[in-house]
Amino acid sequence: MTVYKYLIVGAIISISVITILITLSISKGIITTQEYEIEVDPFKDPQNLF
Numbered sequence: 001m002t003v004y005k006y007l008i009v010g011a012i013i014s015i016s017v018i019t020i021l022i023t024l025s026i027s028k029g030i031i032t033t034q035e036y037e038i039e040v041d042p043f044k045d046p047q048n049l050f
Helices: 002-028 030-044
Strands: none
Touching: none
């Protein structure tokens, strides 16, 4: 019985961690910062603009 309790607790913790990561990525805009990083890269190498 204790093995099942550990599995259930582990599943709940993993689901909560996944939901926290998803909400943080949406709230802080990690997806948009990745797009900005792609846009900022040509400024580091100006020769690649053309």
